[in-house]
Amino acid sequence: MAPKAEAAGTAVVWFRKGLRLHDNPALLEAAKSGAKHLCPVFVLDPFFGPKFVGPNRYNFLLDCLRDLDQQLRKRYRSRLIVLRGRPQEVLGKLFQSGKPLLAAKPRLIVWEKDTEPYARKRDAAIEKLAKKGGVEVHTFSGHTLYDVDEALAKNKGSSPTTNNGMQSLAKALGEPAAPRPAPGKLPPLPPAASGKAYDVPDLKKMGYKSSPQTYLKGGETAGAARMTAMLKKTKFIRTFRKPQTRSSAFDPPDTTVLSPYLKFGCVSIREFYYGLKKVCSGSNHSKPPESLLGQILFREMAYLMGASIPNFDRQAGNPCCKPIPWANNKKLLAAWETGRTGYPFIDASMRQLTRVGWMHHLARHAVACFLTRGDLWLSWEEGRDVFDRLLVDADWSLNNMNWLGLSGAAPWSPPFFRVYHPVPKMDSSLNVKDPEGKFIREFVPELRKMPSKYIYAPWTAPKEVQQAAGCIVGKDYPKPIVDHETVCKANLERFKKALAAARSAGGQKRKASGSASSGKKRKFG
Ligand SMILES: Cc1cc2nc3c(=O)[nH]c(=O)nc-3n(C[C@H](O)[C@H](O)[C@H](O)COP(=O)(O)OP(=O)(O)OC[C@H]3O[C@@H](n4cnc5c(N)ncnc54)[C@H](O)[C@@H]3O)c2cc1C
Incomplete structure (x- = not known):
């Protein structure tokens, strides 16, 4: 024995x-x-x-x-x-x-x-x-507020596609499980489990030639410190309205920057949830979808979508993605990825992505719209892949849900004809609010000396102003790679045509199969 x-x-x-x-x-x-x-x-x-x-x-x-x-x-x-x-x-x-x-x-x-x-x-x-x-x-289950499969079962197998729908489902599911402390004791390691061979390697050993540039430091200790600091900012939490946070704020950003810690599970989403509830309890506070609780419900919804929508990460075979004939243009894609489109706000955002691995949500909106329906007419899947590689918080479910949304192709997309201008006005819904262009000066150093009047559209600066700023557009910094007014108009027409073609193909399919019910709009949530 x-x-x-x-x-x-x-x-x-x-x-x-x-x-x-x-x-x-x-x-x-x-x-x-x-x-x-x-x-x-x-x-x-x-x-x-x-x-x-x-x-x-x-x-x-x-x-x-x-x-x-x-x-x-x-x-x-x-x-x-x-x-x-x-x-x-x-x-x-x-x-x-x-x-x-x-x-x-x-x-x-x-x-x-x-x-x-x-x-x-x-x-x-x-x-x-x-x-x-x-x-x-x-x-x-520990990465989400609710067990994804149980939440889907409660919603008859499908995911909500609106924050309201997610709020209703959360209500039906009841309060998430309360967070629990770390174990007081652990059984000891097995005796053979020792040695340097099992140490955490460094980046070079993992085949990386370039060094990290980000200030973001990983780990439970850093994540807990950030979350604690955020939860202490009670006014910030109670008045948090996502659309009012500035897309240009970088030092520090206007939002929590908890996304990398939530992605890797260095912090517990349930702890964040209960922390937010405690701060908001008994006082006036903002409400979902704009509040921080609303943000984490978007997160929850993304996991439900990812787990229930077939082919969620592609256009082909995805019932939630309209068939749009996106173009293929490696040169335009590279200009976008490297922040060389000639539109300083887009370029600063993309260079922030490369340098820091994080971008404000509305800057993500701006660059995603620019790549797809707004300007370059390239597939959201290509943009998603770039984000997936460069974001520290890259998350399969969140990234796909948001890219699908921004491309205009999903049921949860804003109207496809509502396009962000790549030269944003200070009072636009991108909420840049940075008339001096500090954000651009930080991430696009070529434009550091450009007068504020021209910082968002440097090609409009007279030659002598460009000379004085040490930045000749077309030489030191690119000219716009597309003319926004022209391409945007053409893209809207293309989008309309694609939708009409999809409708007519759908109608023909339904006629061929003789199905009456398939004519109904697919309903999510
Ligand atoms: C095109 C595009 C791609 C995106 N890709 C990712 C991604 O790969 N990973 C990622 O974490 N977020 C992604 N987002 C969502 C959002 O931009 C980030 O979660 C947010 O900017 C992270 O910053 P924060 O932690 O300061 O957010 P806060 O505003 O402080 O929000 C707190 C948390 O709520 C969650 N959250 C906030 N907004 C969203 C949202 N729209 N959808 C789902 N969850 C949300 C995040 O976990 C976030 O950390 C994407 C958005 C867009 C438009």
């Missing part, structure tokens, strides 16, 4: 997102599982490398892992074991013999649910391997 201690076995906590110790249901479960040993593991999957993830985000992830490792050491005399390779292979091996990390295969593996398609496929494969190896699998 095996000794009693041996029978308790090892519990593996597989961290993916949810890179925190507090309010971590999977970690709490493993802590009280009765396992003799607990092994916290992160697997660096080569799928997410320099091709798809920019240096700012990868470095942020490594910060998160370092912080988690340090906290595990400090609080529990444990550590994070960082493994490298395809999770299916690395964990598959572990489930067979435990080697080289454990003396025997683990008894249990736990993780936080992830509803992105890549993760669902990966996790299904891991679950199969675990079952084959006789390893128990327990999974927990």
Whole structure:
């Protein structure tokens, strides 16, 4: 008979997102599982490398892992074991013999649910391997306010597509589970789980040649500090109205900049939710959709959409994406991505994306509209990919929901003919409110000395003004790559035509199939 201690076995906590110790249901479960040993593991999957993830985000992830490792050491005399390779292979091996990390295969593996398609496929494969190896699998919801599958089931399998719809669903679901503190104690590490080979690597070791430029520092410690600081700003929270925050504010920004921490789960969305409720309770406060609670309901809705709408990340086969014949033009795409469109507000925003890995929501609106229906007539999928690579907060569900919306092609899009002007007026809905162009001077240094009068449209400055500013348009800074007034008019016509063609194709299909009900507008929410 095996000794009693041996029978308790090892519990593996597989961290993916949810890179925190507090309010971590999977970690709490493993802590009280009765396992003799607990092994916290992160697997660096080569799928997410320099091709798809920019240096700012990868470095942020490594910060998160370092912080988690340090906290595990400090609080529990444990550590994070960082493994490298395809999770299916690395964990598959572990489930067979435990080697080289454990003396025997683990008894249990736990993780936080992830509803992105890549993760669902990966996790299904891991679950199969675990079952084959006789390893128990327990999974927990922790990245969203509600369990995504339960929330969808409550809404008859579909996602709301409006903030109002999301508010109603949240009401029907009741209050989210309250956040829980980190475990008081953890079982010790398995004896073989030690050595430098399992340390958090640096960026260079992961194949990155360029260094991160962002000021954003990853990790639960930094995330908790930011969230605490935000929750202390009670007036800011109670009066928060998203459209009134300035898209040009960068030092500091006008919004919370919690998005990178929420993306990696360094902070708990439930803790943020209850923190906001506490600040707002008993006093006048702004309301969803404009309030901060409204913002996190948008977040929740994005996960529900991502998990329920087929082919959510593409036009083809996506019932929520109108078929628009976008053009293909690598030169225009590159000019947009590198911030060389000749429109300073667009360029400053895109260069902020490259340098910092973050952009204000309304700046995201401006550049997304410019790339798609507004000016360049390029596919939202291309813009989404650029954001996905460069944003520190890049999140599959949020990014796709917002890009679909901004392209004009989704049921939740604003009217396609409402286009942002790339030379924004100070009182426009982009809420730039930066008449001196401080934001532009920061991110487009060529224009640093351009007089304020011309900072948003430098090509209109007389030659001698350009000379005095040390910036000749067409030489030191590009001329506008398109004439907004001309292309915008043409694009609206193209959009109208595409919608008419889609309607007529839909009508013909319905006639051919003889279906009466398919004529109804698909209803979400
Ligand atoms: C084209 C486009 C692409 C986007 N891609 C992403 C992305 O990949 N990752 C991402 O986190 N956000 C994305 N957003 C949404 C939004 O711009 C960011 O969440 C927000 O700007 C982050 O800054 P913050 O944390 O200061 O936001 P705050 O205004 O302080 O909001 C708090 C939190 O609410 C959530 N939130 C706010 N706005 C939205 C929104 N519109 N949709 C869903 N959740 C929201 C975020 O988690 C955010 O951190 C995108 C928006 C657009 C227009």
